[in-house]
Amino acid sequence: MDRLSNTIRPYAWGSTTAIAQLIGAEPTGEPQAEMWMGAHPGAPSRTERGPLNEVIDADPAGQLGSAAVAKFGPRLPFLLKLLAAGAPLSLQVHPNLQQAKEGYEAEEAKGVPLSAPDRNYKDANHKPELICALTPFDGLCGFRAPEDAAKLLEGLGVDSLKPYADLLRAHPEEAALREVLTAVLSADRDEMAQTVADATAAAQRIGGDYEPYAGIAHHYPGDPGVIAAMLLNYVQLQPGEALFLGAGVPHAYLNGLGVEIMANSDNVLRCGLTPKHVDVPELLRIVRFEATDPGVLRPEASPDGEEVYDTPIDEFRLSRFVLPEGAPAHDLTAATPQILLCTAGAVGAGELGLAPGQSAFVPAGEKAEVSGVGTIFRATVVA
Structure with a gap:
């Protein structure tokens, strides 16, 4: 390790x-x-x-394990x-x-x-x-439903945003989102800068649901991305x-x-x-032009205390252990490579002590036992 x-x-x-x-x-x-x-x-x-x-x-092969090398290559x-x-x-x-x-x-x-x-x-x-x-x-994260995006744009009361709201309502979902994003990113830069300035002033005045976009515009004044951001789910x-x-x-x-x-x-x-x-x-x-739920993930706990964030790909697998006082050690030995990251408390990983922000690489097959009081994230692969 x-x-x-x-x-x-x-x-x-x-x-x-x-x-x-x-x-x-x-x-x-x-x-x-x-x-x-x-x-x-x-x-x-x-x-x-x-x-x-x-x-x-x-x-x-020694560091990553033969299964990981066969599936992902020597990296x-x-x-x-x-x-x-x-x-x-x-x-x-x-x-x-x-x-x-x-x-x-x-x-x-x-x-x-x-x-x-x-x-x-x-x-x-x-x-x-x-x-x-x-x-x-x-x-x-991901597009709002076109009707929701149209209402958000209209709520600012900016005349130059009305054509985008109309487009969002005039077509099926995929075509509506594609046309509006294309129009926003292809618009005359000076005209769009003025639209963004007007939208920013309105967002600052109205507040509430518009506060995030006023904050974005503060960092990127005049950027077409401020309007594009209003097409997306805020999470x-x-x-x-x-x-x-x-x-x-x-x-x-x-x-x-x-x-x-x-x-x-x-x-x-x-x-x-x-x-x-x-x-x-x-x-x-x-870009995938489809409205989606952001899909907030919460970890799924297994009997051994490992909390796994389930994803549909194999290049990575992220989980965490929240270790209370007096908890037994956890054996994390695996046939795949791992990185362990402490984010709270004091955690022992093998012979290493990890404080918040400290991490360790565990070669495939190497004995890996964690203990202590704190939180440790485990990154590995599905091979």
Whole structure:
């Protein structure tokens, strides 16, 4: 078992306090957005044996287990993070596996550099993800029913939003959502900036259900994504609740601290709330235009105390143990690779002691027993 030393990414939307408070450190004054735990080459965790990606590359079967290598290849198929949003992240979607392969191959054939700002596909993998709240956590997830979105837009009393509300009512669900998102993202930038300014002023005046959008507009004035965000479900997670984001589902995290796990990919198509490249035609090819319930997940407890967040994919499996005083040790030995992350209390993992924010990598088949008083998240795969 390896204690992990992890990189904190200083993205501009990150909270200046949340990760520092969790790990018991003094805030630096700079944004601390994500702590990465895993073998992603962009910021691999470090161990006493070397960077985790190099440790795995040197012995894939020994570190990951033969079943995981056979199913996912010689790499750790997930990335675990602490995510601390102090401002809204970009409104975005992720491709499914076939779309990712096609998109990656097409851009490779065109010779688009991986570092190019207009590159959409950094790899050939999909990126389903799960966010589990550690604090109250606000986000956007999936489309509202068109009628609900129309009422929300109309409630602002902004004349330039009326055509969008009319479109939402004029077509069947899929066509209505597609036409309105296309119109919003393709509108004249100056005209849309004025629409967003008028909508922001109205949202600030009305408050209530409109407060989240006034907050979004504060960070991204004039951005078409402010209007696009009103087409989506607004979700407030309580600690321990989670959201699963599948392929094609538009979403954005707005505020809060959580544990995030995802397939090991960088593929993102952006809809707005960002200064980065927005490829509208490709985005419209990827988005699933259907109204959905956000589907808030609550963990399912098993007899041994493991609380599992059930998802429909195999690249990752996230669970947690909430360990009370006097609880017996739990044997987590498995034939698959694991990362253990403490988020509260003091937890023993094998011979390691883990405090909040500390983590460990457990190679496949290695004895893994946890005990103590606190909360520990377990990330692994289904192989």
